[in-house]
Structures are given as C-alpha cells and as structure tokens.
Amino acid sequence: MTGPVLGETIVELSGVNKRFDGAVTANNLSLSIEQGEFFTLLGPSGSGKSTVLRMIAGLERPDSGRITIAGKDVTHVPPWRRNLGMMFQSYAIFPHMTAAQNVGYGLKVRGWPAEKIASRTAEMLELVGLSSHGGKNATLLSGGEQQRVALARALAPQPAVLLLDEPLSALDEKIRRTMQSELKRIHGMTQTTFIYVTHDQEEALTMSDRIAVLNHGVCAECDEPERLYRRPRTRFVAGFFRGCNILQGKVERDAAGNPRVRIGGAEIALSGDGIPGDGPAAFIIRAENLHLDDVRTYPIRFQAKVLEVTYRGTVVDYLLQLADGQTAVASATSRSLAAPGTTIMVGLAREDLIALQG
Incomplete structure (x- = not known):
C-alpha cells in the first residue's frame, strides 16, 4: 500500500460543533488540510483553535460533525489509534532521561527493536541539529534545545500528521525566530503534515502554507498567508492583522x-x-x-x-x-x-x- 499523496486531503473536519459551558469553540466548522501542508490555526484567545487541535488529536470529542484522517472517520477513535504526533506549549521533557532516551521513548513504548530505536533516534537528533547532545541529560539543555528534543520525539514514530499547540510560546524572541526557521526547514525535509496553533500573526505568516483564521469557533477566512495579509475579505481578518x-x-x-x-x-x-x-x-x-x-x-x-x-x-x-x-x-x-x-x-x-x- 502507498501512503497519502502530496496535495490530497489528509485531515478533514465536516460540520464540527463543540461547546464548553455554553461557550462555542467550534461552530459548524469545516476545514480540509492537504497532505504535506504546513497549516496554521490562527486567532485570538478563546477563538477555539486549541480545541479544534485537541479534537483532531482525539483529546476532545465533538458534540456533532465528522473528522477524518487519511479518508478514515476518526471522530470516535481514541488518540493512540490515530497515528498522530503532538507538541505542546510545555516541553514535556522527561527530566530523568538523556536527550536520546527522550527521543526514543515513544518508539520503545511501541515495541520497536533496540537497534531500530538507536538508528531512528540518531536520525532524528541529526535532523534537529542535536547529534552531539544525545547523551546529555535533557534538563541541562537550553529551552530551544529542549524544544528540538520534543520535536524529534514527536516525529520519531513517523506520524501521518504532527499537531503543534503554540510550541514556541515559552521561548524568548531570538530563540523563537530561530525555531520558526527550523520548524519550516524540518517540515520541508520530512514532508509531514503540520497543523500548527498560534495567536501570533507574524509566526503564522512566516511559516504557513495556508492559514485558517478562527473567531468564536467560526473560520472567518482560510487562505494563503499573503492573500490574507494583503487582501482580506472580512472585517475581522482585516482588523486582526496589524x-x-x-x-x-x-x-x-x-x-x-x-x-x-x-x-x-x-x-x-x-x-x-x-x-x-x-x-x-x-x-x-x-x-x-x-x-x-x-x-x-x-x-x-x-x-x-x-x-x-x-x-x-x-x-x-x-x-x-x-x-x-x-x-x-x-x-x-x-x-x-x-x-x-x-x-x-x-x-x-x-x-x-x-x-x-x-
């Protein structure tokens, strides 16, 4: 069997609705995300972007609607059966492990043989520029280096889609800019579909192939970054970009x-x-x-x-x-x-x- 082809729909949300305590976080939301795309969910706090990401991950269940991944309906499928990777706002690094052990942890849980874990871990550390740091305790690494370890760990099992929930928000501006470039480079090298959540307009414009701008659970507009920035169609999107x-x-x-x-x-x-x-x-x-x-x-x-x-x-x-x-x-x-x-x-x-x- 062959995997999804670049340009084909890999993730699709159809008429998804979600409420928390009466607040709407997804309102008849429909989105199509293509294989290999760097797709960003952008919006202010409370717009529903993180909830949408969590529903794709299976960490939240929609009240109604349908979510498919690679053509399969996963609306009621548990997270561990969706073949997804995820990076959170916190690094979630295991402090008692080395960088290499952190990267290989998910592979060990999946039952990969030791030699294959070692090979894949070395490949991932090289991809994120940490080949010489594999034996270091993860807590001795800088914030940017820990984030690279988290990225390598998320990519190691070769997920169909990588979900990133504001992963750079805890970094200072200089490191954040460096990591933006690194994420874009790594995305291009792996061709993994990235679905990225941020409230930072510049971050979204810098990295994305397409951006969905959310407002109270509704997609106000979805388009390429330059078109959204230079020729918005709605008042909300026009006012959102500086x-x-x-x-x-x-x-x-x-x-x-x-x-x-x-x-x-x-x-x-x-x-x-x-x-x-x-x-x-x-x-x-x-x-x-x-x-x-x-x-x-x-x-x-x-x-x-x-x-x-x-x-x-x-x-x-x-x-x-x-x-x-x-x-x-x-x-x-x-x-x-x-x-x-x-x-x-x-x-x-x-x-x-x-x-x-x-």
Missing part, C-alpha cells in the same frame, strides 16, 4: 452607471470584482500602501493632517487624519517625511483600495 486601516466610504454611480466611492475626502473610480452596491461600504488600505513620498506618481491622492509620528525600528508610523475626519496609519522607512501638525498629501494605488465583503 497595519490594516478600515475606512468607511459611500459608493455611488455616475450618469453612465460607473461605480465610484467617496472616501477620505477623495472620489475614486472603482473597477474589478467585489464592488459593493450603492450606499455605505467599508474598505481597507494597508499602512504600507499609503505613501507620503513621490505622491504625484499615484493616481489617488488624499489630503491629511499628521497627528502623531511613532518610531518602531524598521518602520515609522504616521497617524493621519483624513479630510472626512477618519484616521489612518501610513508606514514608511523614514521619520523625516512629515512632522506632527503638518498637512500633507498622501498617495495610493487604485488596486490597494480593497472593498470588504463582510
């Missing part, structure tokens, strides 16, 4: 029936798909798409008053008040483009004004 301005406008038609929107004190012709009907409508503009320099090169120009200038290291945020009283943030790399209290012109490309659908 640097997204949500502005109210009024859509009207001219005598020829061509749609236009009045927004920010400007009148802008609309074209393409997703144009809302006449009347009030919400639009988004990403902060980096509001330009304070070379304004004349952009077809859309706003007049704005600079309220605040905030230095954020790699970027500078300019808080602007537009002519219709709405505020927006423009991000640039220079802090000398405008001073608080000044009135300036701001440029925008037509394709960077995006209508929200919900």
Whole structure:
C-alpha cells in the first residue's frame, strides 16, 4: 500500500460543533488540510483553535460533525489509534532521561527493536541539529534545545500528521525566530503534515502554507498567508492583522452607471470584482500602501493632517487624519517625511483600495 499523496486531503473536519459551558469553540466548522501542508490555526484567545487541535488529536470529542484522517472517520477513535504526533506549549521533557532516551521513548513504548530505536533516534537528533547532545541529560539543555528534543520525539514514530499547540510560546524572541526557521526547514525535509496553533500573526505568516483564521469557533477566512495579509475579505481578518486601516466610504454611480466611492475626502473610480452596491461600504488600505513620498506618481491622492509620528525600528508610523475626519496609519522607512501638525498629501494605488465583503 502507498501512503497519502502530496496535495490530497489528509485531515478533514465536516460540520464540527463543540461547546464548553455554553461557550462555542467550534461552530459548524469545516476545514480540509492537504497532505504535506504546513497549516496554521490562527486567532485570538478563546477563538477555539486549541480545541479544534485537541479534537483532531482525539483529546476532545465533538458534540456533532465528522473528522477524518487519511479518508478514515476518526471522530470516535481514541488518540493512540490515530497515528498522530503532538507538541505542546510545555516541553514535556522527561527530566530523568538523556536527550536520546527522550527521543526514543515513544518508539520503545511501541515495541520497536533496540537497534531500530538507536538508528531512528540518531536520525532524528541529526535532523534537529542535536547529534552531539544525545547523551546529555535533557534538563541541562537550553529551552530551544529542549524544544528540538520534543520535536524529534514527536516525529520519531513517523506520524501521518504532527499537531503543534503554540510550541514556541515559552521561548524568548531570538530563540523563537530561530525555531520558526527550523520548524519550516524540518517540515520541508520530512514532508509531514503540520497543523500548527498560534495567536501570533507574524509566526503564522512566516511559516504557513495556508492559514485558517478562527473567531468564536467560526473560520472567518482560510487562505494563503499573503492573500490574507494583503487582501482580506472580512472585517475581522482585516482588523486582526496589524497595519490594516478600515475606512468607511459611500459608493455611488455616475450618469453612465460607473461605480465610484467617496472616501477620505477623495472620489475614486472603482473597477474589478467585489464592488459593493450603492450606499455605505467599508474598505481597507494597508499602512504600507499609503505613501507620503513621490505622491504625484499615484493616481489617488488624499489630503491629511499628521497627528502623531511613532518610531518602531524598521518602520515609522504616521497617524493621519483624513479630510472626512477618519484616521489612518501610513508606514514608511523614514521619520523625516512629515512632522506632527503638518498637512500633507498622501498617495495610493487604485488596486490597494480593497472593498470588504463582510
């Protein structure tokens, strides 16, 4: 028999519902996750992402709905019969064991022969860059090294899917960034399906092939990272990612029936798909798409008053008040483009004004 093929559905949730003490953590949730994908469940605290992961793992049972893994209905199958690996927020390292013994523990429980355990353990330690640390007591390793041991242990039994529940949340920023790159590298080398839970937007954007953004147990949107970041369809997703301005406008038609929107004190012709009907409508503009320099090169120009200038290291945020009283943030790399209290012109490309659908 052959295993699942890359691109085929490996995990599917169909109409899954779950409540805890009246709180909805999954509301008619349906998701399809492909073999070999790095798939992330992203959302704020209480959005249901960890509960969804636990239902896939079999640690929680849905109130209704269906969960399949590799085409098999596992809704009522216990965790140990699902061929899954799991990494938790805590390292869950056995303190009385060496790094190698930790990695090989699951294989020993499964009854693997000693020589095969030794070979697979060495392979996994090399994969995570800890070949020279196998004989060390696990408690003597750094936090990042312990997390690598936990990852190697989870991958050692060759699970069909690896579930990761905010595994980097306990690490400091520098180590967390390193581990993000390591996880992506290891995912690419093993081609194991990763289902990852996080509330960190940057983490999700950095590592994922696709992201499902959850809100109160509902999937607000599911798409590739760049599309979610640059062209969100819903107000919730637009507001969840940093640097997204949500502005109210009024859509009207001219005598020829061509749609236009009045927004920010400007009148802008609309074209393409997703144009809302006449009347009030919400639009988004990403902060980096509001330009304070070379304004004349952009077809859309706003007049704005600079309220605040905030230095954020790699970027500078300019808080602007537009002519219709709405505020927006423009991000640039220079802090000398405008001073608080000044009135300036701001440029925008037509394709960077995006209508929200919900």
